[in-house]
Amino acid sequence: MNSHFDRQHAFEMSGVHIRPRRLRRSEAIRGFVRETHLDVSNLVLPQFILPGKHERQPITSMPDFYRLSVDHAVTQAKEAYGLGLRGVALFPVLPQNKKDATGSESKNPQGLIPTAVKAIKDAVPEMLVITDVALDPYSSEGHDGLVREGEILNDESLEILAEMAIAQAASGADLVAPSDMMDGRIGYIRSALDQTGHRQTGVLSYAAKYASGFYGPFREALDSAPKFGDKKTYQMDPANLSEALREAELDVQQGADILMVKPGLPYLDVIASLYQHFSLPIAAYQVSGEYSMIMAAARNGWLDEKTTAVESLLALRRAGSQMIFTYFALKAANWLQK
Numbered sequence: 171m172n173s174h175f176d177r178q179h180a181f182e183m184s185g186v187h188i189r190p191r192r193l194r195r196s197e198a199i200r201g202f203v204r205e206t207h208l209d210v211s212n213l214v215l216p217q218f219i220l221p222g223k224h225e226r227q228p229i230t231s232m233p234d235f236y237r238l239s240v241d242h243a244v245t246q247a248k249e250a251y252g253l254g255l256r257g258v259a260l261f262p263v264l265p266q267n268k269k270d271a272t273g274s275e276s277k278n279p280q281g282l283i284p285t286a287v288k289a290i291k292d293a294v295p296e297m298l299v300i301t302d303v304a305l306d307p308y309s310s311e312g313h314d315g316l317v318r319e320g321e322i323l324n325d326e327s328l329e330i331l332a333e334m335a336i337a338q339a340a341s342g343a344d345l346v347a348p349s350d351m352m353d354g355r356i357g358y359i360r361s362a363l364d365q366t367g368h369r370q371t372g373v374l375s376y377a378a379k380y381a382s383g384f385y386g387p388f389r390e391a392l393d394s395a396p397k398f399g400d401k402k403t404y405q406m407d408p409a410n411l412s413e414a415l416r417e418a419e420l421d422v423q424q425g426a427d428i429l430m431v432k433p434g435l436p437y438l439d440v441i442a443s444l445y446q447h448f449s450l451p452i453a454a455y456q457v458s459g460e461y462s463m464i465m466a467a468a469r470n471g472w473l474d475e476k477t478t479a480v481e482s483l484l485a486l487r488r489a490g491s492q493m494i495f496t497y498f499a500l501k502a503a504n505w506l507q508k
Contacts, residue, residue: 206488208480210254210506214300214453215499217243218391219286220263231387232458233465235497237263240286244293246500253503257298259347259495260286262307263392272316273308277333284341291342300374301338303331303359304350312396314350314404322404324352331355332362339368347430349376351404357424374453375426378414378440381405384433384459391458414440415447422448428493433457435482438489445490454491456482461497476505 193203218237220227225239238246247258262282268275275281287299304314305327311317315327327350335346346363348355356375363371381402389395406413418429429448431441432455445452460482468475479498486494496502 206484208484208487208502208506210503211256212487212492212494213255213483213499213502214257214259214298214493214495215246215250215255216259216261216495216497217246217286218261218263219243219282221265221268221282229387229391231390231462232497233462233469234501235391235461237391240282240289243286244289247290247294247297250500250503251294251297253500253507255499255503256296257300257493258290259300259302260290261302261392264307266310266393269308269310271310273305273330273334276305276308277330277337279337279340281337284337287338287341287343298344299342300345300347301335301343303335303338303346303348303355305330305334306350306394306396307392310397312394314401315352320398324404325354327352328355328358332359335359335371336362336366336368339363339366339371343371345372345374345428347374347376349379349430349432351376351379351401351406354424356421356426360425372427373425374428374430375421376432376455377418377421377426377429378437378444379405379430379432380408380437382408382433382436382457382459384436384457387458387462408436411440411443415443418444418448422450426450428453430455431491433460434486434491434494435460438485441486441489441491451492452490453493453495454486454489456486456494456496456498458497464498476501480505 193199220237220239222239223241226242227237229235260283283301290297290299306312306314313322316323331350338346348359356373360373428451429444430453431437434454434456441452441454464478467473483494483502
């Protein structure tokens with residue numbers, strides 16, 4: 171036997187005759203055996219909504235993403251729908267003179283978000299429109315609940331959060347999405363919606379929203395950073411997983427229709443745990459910091475934007491999220507069709 175035969179014989183006799191690489195040798199075979207599929211229908215496009223008309227403002231920390239007045243948001247929603255996207259999530263960018271200690275503008279039925287919801291639903295009736303329920307964009311304090319003497323109040327915040335959700339539902343929102351992390355808000359909002367005739371409006375709960383360092387660009391985009399302290403007394407400790415299961419279980423009991431994990435990529439284990447433990451659909455938010463890191467690295471030539479962005483979205487799908495809120499939504503919709 172020559173040396174080549176000896177090596178081959180030893181390799182086969184060792185039992186290593188199964189070759190996983192056979193199923194990787196071409197794109198065709200990789201496609202057939204692919205376990206997780208990322209589709210444009212999994213993606214939700216966040217939109218930052220400005221007052222006025224013909225406004226399109228760049229966001230320094232979020233390259234290629236913009237604040238949009240309602241008319242531009244409608245145009246973008248039409249574009250998104252044409253690319254196969256079926257959901258948008260709306261967030262208000264309010265001037266300081268519209269903010270106060272009680273976030274009263276949040277419940278204005280003719281306010282910025284209800285106006286945007288109506289305009290998008292009129293233009294693209296089949297688009298799923300999701301609205302954020304939290305006080306921070308409306309509050310002069312920048313917190314998600316009412317504030318008294320430096321304390322973020324829980325029970326006192328529920329009524330205004332419910333009034334906000336009712337105004338959004340009345341404007342045509344398909345899903346209201348409480349992101350405030352006040353205890354008991356899912357049941358309170360669900361009851362308020364039912365009592366006001368909005369039984370068909372769904373509740374997408376930010377069930378596990380962590381006190382994360384990845385939110386910085388979002389807070390710049392909305393000018394909604396807290397004016398004092400931080401959000402650690404109501405958002406979750408990044409160290410905790412079991413607590414996320416407890417939070418999700420409470421939201422399920424209170425009537426949530428969909429459970430959200432935020433942020434996304436740093437919390438894949440949390441997404442997977444919720445997916446394994448609950449029968450409700452799981453959503454994930456690929457937050458502004460995740461987007462900005464990829465964009466910054468891509469612009470420096472350190473990463474390939476498309477490859478890295480799609481890989482990160484695929485990871486969120488693999489972990490178990492059926493809905494992914496992502497600032498890459500429009501780009502990914504184009505990439506996935508090629």
